[in-house]
Amino acid sequence: MLSHIAILMENQPGALSRVVGLFSQRGYNIDSLSVAPTQDPTLSRLTMTTSENSEIINQILRQLFKLVDVVMVQNLTEAEAYSIELAIIKLIAPQEKVEQIISKANNLEGKILNEQDGHTMFEIWGDSADIDTLLASLKDEEFLEVTRSGLLGMTKGNVALNTNDQTKISYE
Amino acid sequence: MTSGGEALIRALSDEKIDIIFGYPGGAALHIYDAIYQQDKVQHILVRHEQAAVHAADGFARATGKTGVALVTSGPGATNAITGIATAYMDSIPLVVISGQVASHLIGTDAFQETDMIGISRPIVKHSFLVQSAEEIPAIVKKAFHIASSGRPGPVVIDVPKDMTDPKVEFEYKFPKDLYLRSYPILGKADPTEVSDAVKMLKAAKKPVIYSGGGVIQSDASEELVNLSKMIGAPVTNTLMGLGAFPATDNQFIGMLGMHGTYEANMVMSEADLIFNVGARFDDRITNNPKKFGLEAKKIHIDSDPSSIDKIINVDVALQGDAKLVLSQLCKEFENSKLKNTDLKPWWGQINEWKEKHGLNHNMLNLENQKDIILPQQVIQSLYKVTKGKAFITSDVGQHQMFAAQYYKFDEPRKWINSGGLGTMGFGLPSAMGVKFAFPDADVACVTGEGSIQMCIQELSTCSQYGLPVKIINLNNRALGMVKQWQDMQYGGRYSSISYEDSLPDFVKLAESFGHVGLKVEKFSELNEAMEEAFSLKDKLVFLDVLIDPDEHVYPMLEAGGSMSEMRISKKDKTF
Numbered sequence: 001m002l003s004h005i006a007i008l009m010e011n012q013p014g015a016l017s018r019v020v021g022l023f024s025q026r027g028y029n030i031d032s033l034s035v036a037p038t039q040d041p042t043l044s045r046l047t048m049t050t051s052e053n054s055e056i057i058n059q060i061l062r063q064l065f066k067l068v069d070v071v072m073v074q075n076l077t078e079a080e081a082y083s084i085e086l087a088i089i090k091l092i093a094p095q096e097k098v099e100q101i102i103s104k105a106n107n108l109e110g111k112i113l114n115e116q117d118g119h120t121m122f123e124i125w126g127d128s129a130d131i132d133t134l135l136a137s138l139k140d141e142e143f144l145e146v147t148r149s150g151l152l153g154m155t156k157g158n159v160a161l162n163t164n165d166q167t168k169i170s171y172e
Numbered sequence: 173m174t175s176g177g178e179a180l181i182r183a184l185s186d187e188k189i190d191i192i193f194g195y196p197g198g199a200a201l202h203i204y205d206a207i208y209q210q211d212k213v214q215h216i217l218v219r220h221e222q223a224a225v226h227a228a229d230g231f232a233r234a235t236g237k238t239g240v241a242l243v244t245s246g247p248g249a250t251n252a253i254t255g256i257a258t259a260y261m262d263s264i265p266l267v268v269i270s271g272q273v274a275s276h277l278i279g280t281d282a283f284q285e286t287d288m289i290g291i292s293r294p295i296v297k298h299s300f301l302v303q304s305a306e307e308i309p310a311i312v313k314k315a316f317h318i319a320s321s322g323r324p325g326p327v328v329i330d331v332p333k334d335m336t337d338p339k340v341e342f343e344y345k346f347p348k349d350l351y352l353r354s355y356p357i358l359g360k361a362d363p364t365e366v367s368d369a370v371k372m373l374k375a376a377k378k379p380v381i382y383s384g385g386g387v388i389q390s391d392a393s394e395e396l397v398n399l400s401k402m403i404g405a406p407v408t409n410t411l412m413g414l415g416a417f418p419a420t421d422n423q424f425i426g427m428l429g430m431h432g433t434y435e436a437n438m439v440m441s442e443a444d445l446i447f448n449v450g451a452r453f454d455d456r457i458t459n460n461p462k463k464f465g466l467e468a469k470k471i472h473i474d475s476d477p478s479s480i481d482k483i484i485n486v487d488v489a490l491q492g493d494a495k496l497v498l499s500q501l502c503k504e505f506e507n508s509k510l511k512n513t514d515l516k517p518w519w520g521q522i523n524e525w526k527e528k529h530g531l532n533h534n535m536l537n538l539e540n541q542k543d544i545i546l547p548q549q550v551i552q553s554l555y556k557v558t559k560g561k562a563f564i565t566s567d568v569g570q571h572q573m574f575a576a577q578y579y580k581f582d583e584p585r586k587w588i589n590s591g592g593l594g595t596m597g598f599g600l601p602s603a604m605g606v607k608f609a610f611p612d613a614d615v616a617c618v619t620g621e622g623s624i625q626m627c628i629q630e631l632s633t634c635s636q637y638g639l640p641v642k643i644i645n646l647n648n649r650a651l652g653m654v655k656q657w658q659d660m661q662y663g664g665r666y667s668s669i670s671y672e673d674s675l676p677d678f679v680k681l682a683e684s685f686g687h688v689g690l691k692v693e694k695f696s697e698l699n700e701a702m703e704e705a706f707s708l709k710d711k712l713v714f715l716d717v718l719i720d721p722d723e724h725v726y727p728m729l730e731a732g733g734s735m736s737e738m739r740i741s742k743k744d745k746t747f
Contacts (some may be wrong), residue, residue, distance in 0.1 A: 010353065013301065014289055025294045055481075062478035068298040068318060071354040163353070 032150030083153035176305035177206035177336035183312035197244025199271030202336035223601035225255020230602025246284030261592025297325030376445035385412030386450020395498035415581035434529035463734035567623030597626030682714035
């Protein structure tokens, strides 16, 4: 099963490489990763999925939290959370055909973005597994390109990955 | 007004640092010019950057303070890497300052450029790249705080050359406080867990206290002894924990693990309660984790939550600082109305094990062989001559294990070795760091003819600064630990463990640096030579002892087995 982890970290050069490096260094696998600054430009939010088992996930969470640049860590798999992934796909097919593909795709929503010289680009969003299914169903001779956002997620209700706290360490 | 270079040195001084170990070079020149123009921070010039970091490391291990090394960019930085990894594996507080090419040259493959932040990333607790000179004092403060608090470790500060430019000046201000968004430091443990632990400790019929380097890091020896006395259980120390509990105490059953004593490993495998204080269940201890302590409940004190349940799942996790948690346990133990379990039957069993295969059992029949020197006898002689009071640093290999087994450390911070990384070449430079910290103490480096050659250049540093450390070279003319494994597992096929006839004359080599060299070839000469070495107070003495080339380190855990599966001599095994 895929686990989904959200990380709030310092928006500092090198911070991302510490997080990613931790995974390769300790032999953990990353399936998807997305990262961008938050409303507070000094903080970045990173969401990742990994297929490690729950004991390893606990170890990953502790190792992540140990990084000085990591401010908060949340296991979205165990929380009540909403998650979504977006993909942009380009096919060698006319727009009408792609519209059919979108309308038949299970549990996914999408729309055409552009058609040019018989190449149609569309976006589609929903569960990662449904995007997997859609991609598997596309014909090889039609398929040209795909880019996926990686899973994004957030807990429901009042639990939030958000902080303005600076721990003051006083020497007085 | 100060420049970045001046600010860096002044900030070190404000952190109460008066000695640093290093090696200059292009990118660090502004810093070295700042060092020249002040007298608060003394710089020790080593002969190789690896040695600078090991020296700072030895200083840190012996004193408990943070050690500081300074190197230049490129090869200076990469040479420091082995030293940083050594400190990281043993959780030693270090601040390593590396010069870097000027900011505008970063990424251009400039002369002596290397991505130090990138290369050091997996082996540092944290690292900083200085991006504006004014930040330097605050970065230094953060670096020392991070290096020395919680589970300690090395911190790198990478300083581009333009950040220390003497032409760029600013007002120096050393911050009083510092701000870190997320850096929790654990203190006391959860009281419920403490009370659960005490219940288990009181109920256990066959408890064992297994303590590690964390006790030394947290200066918790006194608390460990107090609690151990209350419980009355046997105490075993890891390689990193030796000295945390007095080796001459009746409750001490020796080191455990790969080359631990027979009784310690038997106790670990038969115990019904394993109480881990500041150790991490690493593979040299547990042997096969699937066969580890199957009958035992487990309690684990650790200041690093990621160490808990990493290898061995425990029943009670006491997350916190060993000193504080041990005090909590002492108090709870004292106040508890539960009755203590009688441990006499347990001790009866332990004493039987001791008598059966205690450390010396296989040496007894060799007393008549006056000419052959066993490595164990050299350590026993060293122990006798120094009255067990010396600082002992070691390199890595058979000699390290013999020193750990036979030198009975009664105090913490006296045994200084690279336990986690196993770095050959650590012994001599770390001994220099110890000697700078304790100029009046006896400091001996127990080494082998293989390891000593990895940092032998530091004989020159010892000469320059007049460092009378004693080098005890257990010379078996081969890479002994590798040879032992080749004997045991590769049918005696000695692949690349011999130097043939190329070993230097260590006596002459020592003399060429202005030191004293002594060679010992017979057992009858050993004690006298050892006494002479330590009587030459102001001299570095290189004691080259030709030992039995065929001796193995025993006991030795059988690969993949449980802790009771040991080879206890070349002929005997327990399984």
